[in-house]
Amino acid sequence: MAKFDRKKFRETLKQSKLEKENELELELQEKSPAEKILITLLHSIKENRLRVFLVIFLLLVIFGGVIAVGEINQYRENQAILEAEALEKKIRKNIWFR
Numbered sequence: 001m002a003k004f005d006r007k008k009f010r011e012t013l014k015q016s017k018l019e020k021e022n023e024l025e026l027e028l029q030e031k032s033p034a035e036k037i038l039i040t041l042l043h044s045i046k047e048n049r050l051r052v053f054l055v056i057f058l059l060l061v062i063f064g065g066v067i068a069v070g071e072i073n074q075y076r077e078n079q080a081i082l083e084a085e086a087l088e089k090k091i092r093k094n095i096w097f098r
Helices: 006-028 033-047 049-094
Strands: none
Touching: 006 033, 033 049
């Protein structure tokens, strides 16, 4: 087994990063501003996939939580209205002097 060479590993990482940057620059040449923005956005999403998916997941969880809380409050309000109507009906029934 060959010994792991940290210096060579770091150099290969730097080289691959430079190659990716050069590829991006080549892609952006002779493009319209909208295409440049789209390409850089897609490139940054590609580089940070895990963060992007975590943010999307967290937004979905927060959105679901907000909807759930709203539904629970609506359910409780409906239950209170039904109880109030039942109590009102009971009070009307028990009034003897009408």
